[in-house]
Amino acid sequence: MEQSRYLPEGIIHRILRFLGATDQARVCVLSKDWLHAWQTYPAPTFSDQPLRCLFQQALGRGDEECEKYCRQGDEDSAATLDKLLEIAMEKGMAGIAPVGSQLDARECDAKMTELPNADGEDFLTSNDEVYDSFESMGLQENLLRGIYAYGVEKPSPVQQRGLVPFCKGLDVIQQAQSGSGKTATLCLGILQQLDYNAVDCQALVLVPSPELARKTERVMHSLGNYLGVKVCACEGCDRVPEDQGNFSHGVHVVVGSPDCVFDMLRRQSLRPDYVKTVVLNQADEMISRGFKNKIYDIFQLLAPKIQVGVFLATMPPEALEITRKLMNKPVRILVKLGEFTPEREEMKLETLSGLSQTDEAAMCWLDKRCRLWKPKNIITKGKLVNKKILD
Ligand SMILES: Nc1ncnc2c1ncn2[C@@H]1O[C@H](COP(=O)(O)OP(=O)(O)OP(=O)(O)O)[C@@H](O)[C@H]1O
Structure with a gap:
């Protein structure tokens, strides 16, 4: 376990590939390197139902599309997901839902x-x-x-x-x-x-x-x-x-x-x-x-x-x-997307604490990609694991 803290990022990414979303979030407390590798992991596994729903909401797409973007496991899909999320943040969901799709x-x-x-x-x-x-x-x-x-x-x-x-x-x-x-x-x-x-x-x-x-x-x-x-x-x-x-x-x-x-x-x-x-x-x-x-x-x-x-x-x-x-x-x-975002840190944390562990992981991941949430805090089982503990 001690040695695993010092693995190269590429190897950590390969290991993450075999883990579910919750375990991916858990292992990032091993060290800063693991945390960084998790945040930069190009193809996170979003397998749990609540998380899938969250992405359906974010992307305005049906299950199939969501699976495609979240499970492909290559750089391209991550880039596509980044792009979609970027557009979603800018224009709201109408900007990314294809015309005629079930959730248009x-x-x-x-x-x-x-x-x-x-x-x-x-x-x-x-x-x-x-x-x-x-x-x-x-x-x-x-x-x-x-x-x-x-x-x-x-x-x-x-x-x-x-x-x-x-x-x-x-x-x-x-x-x-x-x-x-x-x-x-x-x-x-x-x-x-x-x-x-x-x-x-x-x-x-x-x-x-x-x-x-x-x-x-x-x-x-x-x-x-x-x-x-x-x-x-x-x-x-x-x-x-x-x-x-x-x-x-x-x-x-x-x-x-x-x-x-x-x-x-x-x-x-x-x-x-x-x-x-x-x-x-x-x-x-x-x-x-x-x-x-x-x-x-x-x-x-x-x-x-x-x-x-x-x-x-x-x-x-x-x-x-x-x-x-x-x-x-x-x-x-x-109310259109972006009209209101709670500004105070504790409000974000309160919102996170009401989510399942996997959703918390998603929020932290979104933070890295979309600057929605500050990545410095990760909550595990309702407890704030801050940078000090990670150190
Ligand atoms: N008027 C307000 N000013 C500042 N913060 C607020 C205000 N109203 C609610 N909040 C805070 O914003 C956060 C999110 O609020 P709330 O849970 O009501 O949102 P929501 O739309 O129901 O979210 P979700 O759909 O995820 O359940 C909470 O921490 C809440 O305390």
Whole structure:
């Protein structure tokens, strides 16, 4: 092991070729040489599903293309990937999606504005109102206190345009890149509307993974600290009894994957009677993980008139279908790529800590290539491994 620290970069690259994405990320803590070799490795293996989804989002392409670019293993494919990512950063996803492809962002955007509903009325409404401070949004005082305590001062573009319509009880579609403040928006929108005198479940937040369920619970809890919100994340379908125990003390908001939430509703450990808001966070990711039908199943168990919020980074055709079937004249907020990037280092780290280990690896790799994230920090199992440790 000691000798392996001093191998030439070419040999390390060859070794990396035989490892999966997570192991590639792990071995880079061996020494600075390994870290450098990993960062400069021309063909990283992106094999895990969450990562594949991330690249699908970044590239706006289907699985096949993603496989091609991520697995080819030669210099050419890395150069192509670099080019695509460069364009993606500059122009947004519409710039790289080929015309007619399944995830053609331009086509989806065009469809979104054209979509008529069954009555012939406009399916979507737009929102031109922009609020450049949280104070001007008419939020409850204790919610504002929660926002300041959370360390956020100015609303991000998605919050400037999307929070007020959501707080008014309207259906909203909020499409913006990852890290643009969508989770905070949906938490604030729900917190503003809850009736804190009752301890019934009034809002469901559906998410694609237990990590995002925990993150949403954390954010909701912090922002709603002064309101006394009771929020509970379902950790996984195998933990239903524990979650049932948590619900017995009363809960305002439940966060979980469609599978878990459906299971709770079916067993009647979660009562649908008082649910008045349902949010699909990372709806595109939920679709790519095969949750579409479970989402429909959940809506079958809820009251017909319910506020629906759909938050996503990309708008695949199946997401369009969901919005059409479940929403009533939604307000659409579209924030273009690059309009907001959290600047503070700790915010980037918080975002990273909510990701799986493989996604963290991808982010660090993207940093090197696209200057999105600073490569000096790598987080392994939630712990920051900084340069000192690497030395
Ligand atoms: N108004 C704001 N100003 C500064 N930072 C913010 C603001 N709103 C949210 N953030 C921070 O930006 C980071 C990303 O926010 P958030 O998780 O809400 O984004 P997101 O769009 O939901 O991302 P993802 O789609 O990956 O879940 C978090 O660390 C959050 O605390």
